Amino acid sequence: MLRISKLTDYATVLLAHLAEDGAGQRTAVELAEWSKIGLPTVSKVLKELQRAGLVVSTRGARGGYSLARSADTISAADILDAVEGPIGLTECSIHPGQCELESNCRVGRTWQRVNLAIHQALADLRLTDLANAEAGAIPELIIRIGPRLTIRSRTESA
Amino acid sequence: MLRISKLTDYATVLLAHLAEDGAGQRTAVELAEWSKIGLPTVSKVLKELQRAGLVVSTRGARGGYSLARSADTISAADILDAVEGPIGLTECSIHPGQCELESNCRVGRTWQRVNLAIHQALADLRLTDLANAEAGAIPELIIRIGPRLTIRSRTESA
DNA sequence: TGGATTCAGGACCATTTTAGTACTAATAAG
DNA sequence: CTTATTAGTACTAAAATGGTCCTGAATCCA
Ligand code: FES
Ligand code: FES
Numbered sequence: 001m002l003r004i005s006k007l008t009d010y011a012t013v014l015l016a017h018l019a020e021d022g023a024g025q026r027t028a029v030e031l032a033e034w035s036k037i038g039l040p041t042v043s044k045v046l047k048e049l050q051r052a053g054l055v056v057s058t059r060g061a062r063g064g065y066s067l068a069r070s071a072d073t074i075s076a077a078d079i080l081d082a083v084e085g086p087i088g089l090t091e092c093s094i095h096p097g098q099c100e101l102e103s104n105c106r107v108g109r110t111w112q113r114v115n116l117a118i119h120q121a122l123a124d125l126r127l128t129d130l131a132n133a134e135a136g137a138i139p140e141l142i143i144r145i146g147p148r149l150t151i152r153s154r155t156e157s158a
Numbered sequence: 159m160l161r162i163s164k165l166t167d168y169a170t171v172l173l174a175h176l177a178e179d180g181a182g183q184r185t186a187v188e189l190a191e192w193s194k195i196g197l198p199t200v201s202k203v204l205k206e207l208q209r210a211g212l213v214v215s216t217r218g219a220r221g222g223y224s225l226a227r228s229a230d231t232i233s234a235a236d237i238l239d240a241v242e243g244p245i246g247l248t249e250c251s252i253h254p255g256q257c258e259l260e261s262n263c264r265v266g267r268t269w270q271r272v273n274l275a276i277h278q279a280l281a282d283l284r285l286t287d288l289a290n291a292e293a294g295a296i297p298e299l300i301i302r303i304g305p306r307l308t309i310r311s312r313t314e315s316a
Numbered sequence: 317t318g319g320a321t322t323c324a325g326g327a328c329c330a331t332t333t334t335a336g337t338a339c340t341a342a343t344a345a346g
Numbered sequence: 347c348t349t350a351t352t353a354g355t356a357c358t359a360a361a362a363t364g365g366t367c368c369t370g371a372a373t374c375c376a
Contacts, residue, residue: 060373218344
């Protein structure tokens with residue numbers, strides 16, 4: 001359904017680790033060893049995260065990576081966007097007006113809305129929540145599809 | 159973010175057309191001409207939809223395709239599942255226990271939940287809604303992530 | 317200063333997925 | 347029997363993904 005690339009999963013794992021207490025700064029090598037992911041791959045992911053501004057890096061001896069901001073302020077959507085880029089839902093959503101089907105097709109716009117809604121929901125899901133999933137501390141979410149539809153979440157008392 | 163393959167988009171377009179008033183039965187050729195999608199591709203998509211039980215087909219002269227059930231009872235999730243298959247969110251979700259990272263990784267389960275939630279939301283979004291998106295008739299959605307989190311949608315008065 | 321460490325930026329390749337095509341068989345109508 | 351139409355499947359081409367490697371730049375420290 002919703003497919004998350006391996007790279008994104010790696011990113012989440014790594015970020016979650018960086019978010020741990022006292023993790024502070026870690027080198028790519030440390031992270032690779034800890035995570036059992038290949039070093040080049042870890043490097044690549046971290047570089048992307050750096051470009052996206054989710055982690056800060058220090059070069060040179062005693063360098064490494066650490067979170068750019070607190071885990072509270074990093075959302076699942078941030079991670080997705082960072083690693084997978086702002087990819088459109090359909091071809092048409094990228095080049096509007098160029099699609100032959102556009103006249104017939106009323107769907108594009110709706111998928112778009114759904115996409116947007118999901119994105120917004122994920123924007124409310126914090127790294128903290130991802131990391132502590134088992135603890136179950138997941139906060140309230142509000143999603144809005146288009147001008148009319150709202151999706152809202154709240155914590156149920158189990 | 160959420161990426162929908164072209165094929166899925168085609169499927170939606172075609173289904174929406176079949177759902178139109180008085181559409182009844184259409185041949186693959188008609189649908190191809192109407193939609194401006196290549197005939198072989200249209201064929202392929204329709205065959206998949208047939209296998210998934212979303213459309214029924216009649217062979218031979220005067221044959222064609224039509225919806226297997228009313229557009230009310232076909233959900234966005236059905237379409238996704240039909241065309242894209244029941245693909246897991248991450249590698250690990252498919253082969254649990256085989257992943258080296260599993261010990262470190264607390265994320266998998268959460269992504270899983272998110273995925274599930276989205277799927278459920280989409281299960282409440284009907285073909286009817288997709289087809290009439292512009293009319294804005296989008297109903298209430300309820301999403302549940304795990305035992306604790308609930309995402310709920312409702313129609314806002316604009 | 318110079319060497320060691322560590323990230324930055326690409327280029328690059330292998331594999332998998334996706335999209336699309338083609339061909340043959342089956343089924344039904346007339 | 348002939349024609350219309352879907353079913354099944356195999357195949358190819360193109361793109362995305364996952365992963366590697368190399369070269370250069372920053373930083374630290376002796
Ligand atoms: S398929 Fe192009 S606009 Fe819907
Ligand atoms: S990456 Fe395999 S369990 Fe999370």
